[in-house]
Amino acid sequence: MDNLSATEVRGLRVTRGGREVLSGIDAQIRAGRITGLLGPSGSGKSTLIRAIVGVQRISAGSVTVLGHPAGAAVLRTQVGYAGQTAAVYPDLSVAENLRYFAAVRGDDPAEVQRVIDLVGLGGREKQLASRLSGGQLSRVSLAVALLGRSRLIVLDEPTVGLDPVLRAELWELFHRLAGQGVSLLVSSHAMDEAERCDELMLLREGRLLFHDTLARLLERTGEPDAERGFISLVGNMEVAA
Numbered sequence: 001m002d003n004l005s006a007t008e009v010r011g012l013r014v015t016r017g018g019r020e021v022l023s024g025i026d027a028q029i030r031a032g033r034i035t036g037l038l039g040p041s042g043s044g045k046s047t048l049i050r051a052i053v054g055v056q057r058i059s060a061g062s063v064t065v066l067g068h069p070a071g072a073a074v075l076r077t078q079v080g081y082a083g084q085t086a087a088v089y090p091d092l093s094v095a096e097n098l099r100y101f102a103a104v105r106g107d108d109p110a111e112v113q114r115v116i117d118l119v120g121l122g123g124r125e126k127q128l129a130s131r132l133s134g135g136q137l138s139r140v141s142l143a144v145a146l147l148g149r150s151r152l153i154v155l156d157e158p159t160v161g162l163d164p165v166l167r168a169e170l171w172e173l174f175h176r177l178a179g180q181g182v183s184l185l186v187s188s189h190a191m192d193e194a195e196r197c198d199e200l201m202l203l204r205e206g207r208l209l210f211h212d213t214l215a216r217l218l219e220r221t222g223e224p225d226a227e228r229g230f231i232s233l234v235g236n237m238e239v240a241a
């Protein structure tokens with residue numbers, strides 16, 4: 001793995017519920033970039049993310065993260081992860097949740113206020129998580145992923161259910177982090193978010209259809225946007241099959 005790779009995936013195969021849901025993925029996620037993981041529902045985005053954060057049993061291949069096997073204990077403070085379901089205790093307040101996760105990860109307690117402010121929850125520190133809206137809850141989860149000084153941040157659909165202003169603010173935050181050298185892998189259903197990523201990985205039915213910049217996708221397909229580019233790629237594959 002070269003220094004420019006935050007994650008290297010080789011020949012990754014995953015079977016879930018008796019069905020192969022990732023069928024031989026090879027990819028390098030580059031350091032200091034925002035990589036968008038896009039694809040239709042059920043294409044395997046969450047499964048690939050789970051393999052990268054080391055919580056998915058794999059049937060073949062390897063996943064190396066920051067030079068270590070995915071899930072290695074040493075990665076606990078170096079990889080931030082927010083899944084699709086907010087991993088938050090409903091009976092604790094926003095600040096209590098973050099203090100708890102900071103303590104488990106061994107982060108500086110001063111981090112708590114920093115990440116609460118980053119995700120725009122300043123002023124809601126004392127509110128019980130059970131009283132938050134869906135979008136606010138997912139921002140608590142996102143704040144957990146931002147704790148400490150993670151070198152890789154993996155976010156599964158972090159902007160679902162957020163209003164456009166908040167979405168734009170979060171993308172600004174992701175770019176600031178990437179500017180500081182943090183690598184981000186961000187999954188999304190929303191093809192318009194492709195424009196905000198440095199690189200795109202397009203998954204379909206457990207296979208990686210495309211991994212390059214949006215500009216290259218548009219150049220290759222002759223289409224004007226990511227959505228049409230993706231549809232065109234799928235169409236070409238079906239013709240070739």
Ligand SMILES: Nc1ncnc2c1ncn2[C@@H]1O[C@H](COP(=O)(O)OP(=O)(O)OP(=O)(O)O)[C@@H](O)[C@H]1O
Nearest residue numbers: 016017021039040041042043044045046047048189
């Ligand atoms: N716990 C599970 N047990 C069995 N099969 C599962 C499980 N979770 C997901 N799958 C299957 O694995 C495949 C990939 O699912 P995955 O959640 O990775 O897709 P996704 O691209 O993240 O979808 P979405 O955008 O809807 O979240 C799907 O066919 C799904 O039915």
